Amino acid sequence: MRRRIGRDVFHRWEGNPILGAEDVPYRCNTVFNGTVAKVGSEYLLLLRIEGQQGYSFFGLARSPDGFHFEVEEHPVLFPAREGEFCIYESMGIEDPRATFIEDSYLVAYTAYSGYGTRIAIARTQDFHRFERLALSSGPGNKDGVLFPERIDGKYVRLDRPIGLDVGSIWVSYSQDLHSWGHSRVLLTPRPGYWDSYRVGASIPPIRTARGWLEIYHGTQMTASGPIYRAGAALLDLDDPSRVIARCSVPLLSPREDYERIGDVGNVVFPCGAIVEDGEIRMYYGAADTYLCVATASLDDVIRCALDEAGGD
Numbered sequence: 201m202r203r204r205i206g207r208d209v210f211h212r213w214e215g216n217p218i219l220g221a222e223d224v225p226y227r228c229n230t231v232f233n234g235t236v237a238k239v240g241s242e243y244l245l246l247l248r249i250e251g252q253q254g255y256s257f258f259g260l261a262r263s264p265d266g267f268h269f270e271v272e273e274h275p276v277l278f279p280a281r282e283g284e285f286c287i288y289e290s291m292g293i294e295d296p297r298a299t300f301i302e303d304s305y306l307v308a309y310t311a312y313s314g315y316g317t318r319i320a321i322a323r324t325q326d327f328h329r330f331e332r333l334a335l336s337s338g339p340g341n342k343d344g345v346l347f348p349e350r351i352d353g354k355y356v357r358l359d360r361p362i363g364l365d366v367g368s369i370w371v372s373y374s375q376d377l378h379s380w381g382h383s384r385v386l387l388t389p390r391p392g393y394w395d396s397y398r399v400g401a402s403i404p405p406i407r408t409a410r411g412w413l414e415i416y417h418g419t420q421m422t423a424s425g426p427i428y429r430a431g432a433a434l435l436d437l438d439d440p441s442r443v444i445a446r447c448s449v450p451l452l453s454p455r456e457d458y459e460r461i462g463d464v465g466n467v468v469f470p471c472g473a474i475v476e477d478g479e480i481r482m483y484y485g486a487a488d489t490y491l492c493v494a495t496a497s498l499d500d501v502i503r504c505a506l507d508e509a510g511g512d
């Protein structure tokens with residue numbers, strides 16, 4: 201009998217989408233691009249919610265099992281309306297990515313204004329109170345993800361500056377989360393591949409025996425706009441500016457209606473993942489309209505990054 205292995209390395213949960221606008225207890229346009237944290241025995245999702253006004257803010261959802269989530273009554277973080285961050289968040293805050301480092305969560309997110317996008321960093325313990333720490337990049341940068349530990353005493357981040365309209369993943373280092381430097385380009389779009397148009401970091405890097413696992417998003421431009429897919433790369437544990445391996449085929453591609461049809465169709469956009477018992481559970485925005493979850497064995501994802509998974 202022909203073996204059916206499915207077309208994606210990640211398997212969608214049959215209850216997808218796990219959240220849509222109808223699950224949010226206040227008026228909004230969409231809920232998507234959420235990052236996950238396990239606090240005690242509870243799973244939390246910090247969600248990008250786009251209000252009906254058109255700008256985004258963050259809400260919080262809770263779950264006992266990582267699949268069935270309830271969105272809290274009130275949003276937890278709005279764009280700053282005063283202080284240093286205010287003018288750079290005037291068009292919203294987007295795409296949070298939470299990293300547990302030392303004794304708290306650092307959330308890197310996109311601050312969006314008429315001056316462009318910047319990577320902002322906020323600290324939280326409980327996902328209710330946030331301390332804005334740094335506007336950590338100039339304009340034209342986004343998709344910031346922080347590593348969960350310092351390397352050689354420095355914070356490390358992947359980010360996505362746009363140079364000459366080319367979107368590549370870079371690595372940068374910092375002593376204090378404010379000033380970032382020693383930037384190097386890491387992963388660039390590959391002509392002829394599924395990630396030929398732009399690439400950006402998606403989930404905070406995960407330490408594995410084979411290197412830092414980075415699940416990133418890559419886009420391919422088509423006559424009807426870009427297609428967003430998810431892929432994987434492995435970076436050296438001691439020197440993350442060294443790429444060990446990169447998948448040639450994606451891990452997850454938009455195929456279901458909820459990924460194909462929405463405010464921006466043909467998008468899967470991960471912002472967080474949890475590894476438990478050898479399984480990686482990835483949370484992703486679908487079509488800029490829903491929040492979904494998909495799982496894979498960590499070994500399969502690493503095999504895919506190493507290009508050992510086969511595929512065509």
Ligand code: BMA
Nearest residue numbers: 233294295464467469485488
């Ligand atoms: C990216 C980001 C994401 C969004 C994606 C698809 O550039 O803005 O927030 O999900 O585009 O529209």
